[in-house]
Amino acid sequence: MHDARPFEGTDSYIAGEDLRTSVNVAIALERPLLVRGEPGTGKTLLAEAVAESLGTDLLVWSVRSTTKAQDGLYVYDTVQRLYDSQFGDGDPSDIRRYIRMGVLGQAFQADRRVVVVIDEVDKADIEFPNDLLWELDRMSFHIPETGDTVTAATRPVVIITSNAEKELPDAFLRRCVFHYIAFPHPEQMAEIVRVHHPGLDERLLTAAVEAFYVLRRMDALAKRPSTSELVDWVQALVVGGIPPERVLEEMPFLGVVLKKPQDLDAARRAMAVGGNGTFR
Amino acid sequence: MFEGLFHALRRHGVPVALDEWLTLQRALDAGLAGSSLAGFYLAARAVTVKSEAHFDAYDTAFVEYFAGLEASGPDVDDRVLEWLREHPDALGVSPEQRARLDAMLSHLDLDELRRRFDERLRHQTEAHHGGDRHIGTGGTSGMGHSGAPTGGIRVGGPGRHRTAVQVAGSRAWREYRQDATLGVREFGTALRRLRRLSSRLDGPADELDVDATIDATANAGGALDLVFRRPRRNSVRLVLLLDVGGSMDDHVHLVDQLFSALHQTSRFRELTVRYFHNCVYDLLYHDADMDRSRTDSTRALLGSLTSEHMLVVVGDACMGPSELALPGGCIDWHTYNEEPGWVWLERVRARFTHCAWLNPVPEVWWQHTHGARTLQAVRRLFPMYELSLAGLDQAVDHLMTRAA
Numbered sequence: 001m002h003d004a005r006p007f008e009g010t011d012s013y014i015a016g017e018d019l020r021t022s023v024n025v026a027i028a029l030e031r032p033l034l035v036r037g038e039p040g041t042g043k044t045l046l047a048e049a050v051a052e053s054l055g056t057d058l059l060v061w062s063v064r065s066t067t068k069a070q071d072g073l074y075v076y077d078t079v080q081r082l083y084d085s086q087f088g089d090g091d092p093s094d095i096r097r098y099i100r101m102g103v104l105g106q107a108f109q110a111d112r113r114v115v116v117v118i119d120e121v122d123k124a125d126i127e128f129p130n131d132l133l134w135e136l137d138r139m140s141f142h143i144p145e146t147g148d149t150v151t152a153a154t155r156p157v158v159i160i161t162s163n164a165e166k167e168l169p170d171a172f173l174r175r176c177v178f179h180y181i182a183f184p185h186p187e188q189m190a191e192i193v194r195v196h197h198p199g200l201d202e203r204l205l206t207a208a209v210e211a212f213y214v215l216r217r218m219d220a221l222a223k224r225p226s227t228s229e230l231v232d233w234v235q236a237l238v239v240g241g242i243p244p245e246r247v248l249e250e251m252p253f254l255g256v257v258l259k260k261p262q263d264l265d266a267a268r269r270a271m272a273v274g275g276n277g278t279f280r
Numbered sequence: 281m282f283e284g285l286f287h288a289l290r291r292h293g294v295p296v297a298l299d300e301w302l303t304l305q306r307a308l309d310a311g312l313a314g315s316s317l318a319g320f321y322l323a324a325r326a327v328t329v330k331s332e333a334h335f336d337a338y339d340t341a342f343v344e345y346f347a348g349l350e351a352s353g354p355d356v357d358d359r360v361l362e363w364l365r366e367h368p369d370a371l372g373v374s375p376e377q378r379a380r381l382d383a384m385l386s387h388l389d390l391d392e393l394r395r396r397f398d399e400r401l402r403h404q405t406e407a408h409h410g411g412d413r414h415i416g417t418g419g420t421s422g423m424g425h426s427g428a429p430t431g432g433i434r435v436g437g438p439g440r441h442r443t444a445v446q447v448a449g450s451r452a453w454r455e456y457r458q459d460a461t462l463g464v465r466e467f468g469t470a471l472r473r474l475r476r477l478s479s480r481l482d483g484p485a486d487e488l489d490v491d492a493t494i495d496a497t498a499n500a501g502g503a504l505d506l507v508f509r510r511p512r513r514n515s516v517r518l519v520l521l522l523d524v525g526g527s528m529d530d531h532v533h534l535v536d537q538l539f540s541a542l543h544q545t546s547r548f549r550e551l552t553v554r555y556f557h558n559c560v561y562d563l564l565y566h567d568a569d570m571d572r573s574r575t576d577s578t579r580a581l582l583g584s585l586t587s588e589h590m591l592v593v594v595g596d597a598c599m600g601p602s603e604l605a606l607p608g609g610c611i612d613w614h615t616y617n618e619e620p621g622w623v624w625l626e627r628v629r630a631r632f633t634h635c636a637w638l639n640p641v642p643e644v645w646w647q648h649t650h651g652a653r654t655l656q657a658v659r660r661l662f663p664m665y666e667l668s669l670a671g672l673d674q675a676v677d678h679l680m681t682r683a684a
Contacts, residue, residue, distance in 0.1 A: 021326060
């Protein structure tokens with residue numbers, strides 16, 4: 001068993017008690033940690049923070065719609081081998097030269113415990129998680145081309161993020177420790193913005209956070225703004241030299257917060273209808 | 281330990297399985313709950329609950345279980361033991377599961393388990409010197425499971441004990457409940473079969489064609505000649521027509537599931553979604569809220585189709601007979617249809633070689649439901665299937681055989 005309470009968050013990543021517990025349970029039980037939450041709640045940053053806090057390396061496997069489970073284990077570069085056999089640059093009789101490890105393969109071969117993040121697992125094909133069940137369970141896979149079996153000497157910490165766009169298979173879920181990152185409360189949000197903008201005028205911060213939550217509460221939004229939009233917005237407000245009292249009244253640079261034209265229209269209509277007072 | 285919580289969770293619809301429960305026991309053994317009910321609340325949630333949609337149910341079950349223990353105070357020891365005595369098969373495990381459970385628990389049988397439980401409780405009383413202010417007997421007796429090996433049962437005081445129940449009691453996750461998402465994956469898996477693979481589509485030729493490469497290389501006298509081809513992709517274009525509003529409101533969950541599944545499995549070459557109310561007429565809506573400013577002409581849509589298009593209609597086909605039979609029969613009073621709905625349905629039907637109608641009304645009711653007359657008529661025109669997993673399977677089968 002590893003040390004108790006290894007993960008406490010880092011200077012730049014604030015983790016609540018619930019998140020710390022989930023991370024530590026996952027690490028201690030050697031189960032993958034499935035992290036879900038709205039976009040912009042810092043799911044990927046969490047993996048970085050865990051790696052930093054454990055003082056180890058982070059390997060990122062960004063999943064795309066065309067990603068296959070095999071890609072994360074190893075790729076057998078047949079084309080290179082054929083070329084080599086033709087042009088004699090290397091020794092094509094050694095298949096091992098043409099086996100390239102994927103992210104999981106690298107993690108299994110690492111000489112110490114590393115952190116692997118399988119980012120946005122829901123983007124891949126619906127069967128993708130099932131294809132990784134065995135490998136994540138056993139932390140081991142077989143390479144038929146060479147007859148080798150790659151087994152993790154130290155089981156990596158696996159963090160899987162998902163935007164909840166797809167339902168993940170039950171068998172996969174049963175093996176994971178689950179954590180849902182809730183959208184931060186205004187106080188937490190202010191704390192997060194302070195980390196990104198040290199030395200920010202407190203009055204501007206308060207005004208921006210208040211305006212941000214007013215916008216988020218609007219019903220008609222197609223895409224609700226998230227943390228990263230607020231951080232960018234504060235940046236814009238600072239650069240634009242907007243005084244705090246004008247933030248709520250005018251909502252300057254609204255395009256930084258709301259990305260869809262219809263959302264911008266809705267917000268402007270709401271401001272126009274009631275004047276500044278009722279918009280709150 | 282905490283079997284009661286396990287059952288409470290199951291009762292409240294959290295799909296916790298025995299595997300996860302055993303994982304939780306491991307977590308407790310490893311001291312991960314931090315010897316406090318608040319820690320237990322978080323650790324148990326991380327292990328047993330796999331969707332934020334179930335957090336609220338977890339909270340409810342947690343409060344139900346622990347509030348009961350909390351209220352009962354020192355009597356809890358007897359209550360738990362009595363409960364164990366009364367329900368020797370409380371876990372309801374199969375022999376096979378039982379064997380695994382036994383293996384995990386180092387072959388403890390129930391009596392042995394009970395004896396240890398007893399022992400542990402006794403140990404605890406001594407450790408506390410009968411401190412009756414430590415109301416958390418319920419919590420700590422359970423915590424004893426995790427903390428007892430080292431004797432380190434720290435009681436964080438009643439305040440902390442209550443915290444977890446209060447946190448759970450505040451039900452902060454209520455708005456995340458979404459009882460509708462069950463079944464989306466199953467629908468998605470069924471829809472995956474709806475595909476016709478073709479390599480004739482656009483896209484880069486980046487897949488090595490081994491056979492062609494061997495041929496080309498042999499023809500070139502052994503000089504390597506690589507041949508690439510386009511990867512095979514799904515060539516199916518799907519037109520989805522959804523009936524919304526009115527009698528369809530009853531089925532909104534089911535239709536939502538299908539809709540999510542379609543979007544998730546969207547490996548289709550093209551997916552066109554249009555909405556109608558009760559029957560298809562000359563205009564189709566872009567959105568489910570039937571905004572009249574965002575419509576398409578049905579004729580234009582039908583005119584843009586290719587032979588790769590398949591049609592899936594989702595609707596209950598229950599309407600007033602006049603909506604099918606009369607000009608101007610459309611249920612929306614502000615629209616006037618020159619041609620009766622039936623003409624439009626026939627027109628749509630004729631345009632597709634592959635089509636299926638999914639009906640959220642269970643098939644057994646089709647003869648008797650309030651719109652049975654129109655339903656039977658529509659059914660003669662469109663191959664109709666029940667919108668259920670089995671029905672969807674049949675519909676996909678039908679679409680694929682037509683496609684062959």
